């Protein structure tokens with residue numbers, strides 16, 4: 001196991017759990033708690049891992065592998081973050097950021 005393993009884990013969960021507070025506070029000041037809840041809820045996108053074997057593998061790149069983590073889906077989240085309104089937009093932003101989190105988790109730690 002590599003020496004930076006724990007730092008990688010901490011950053012991953014920081015991006016999944018804590019950083020959305022920053023996004024919510026900056027972009028949705030007036031109802032940031034509501035926005036934060038929706039951003040957290042986008043973690044449900046990882047349910048697509050159920051179709052993978054093994055379900056979790058730290059050495060596998062989620063991006064482009066799991067059905068909801070593929071590039072066409074990411075393009076949809078991106079469009080959604082621009083064109084959708086209100087709650088749907090928050091969810092799209094959360095999904096996009098989730099993809100970034102998974103992306104960095106693989107590519108920044110090789």
Ligand SMILES: [Zn+2]
Nearest residue numbers: 046062098102
């Ligand atoms: Zn994911």
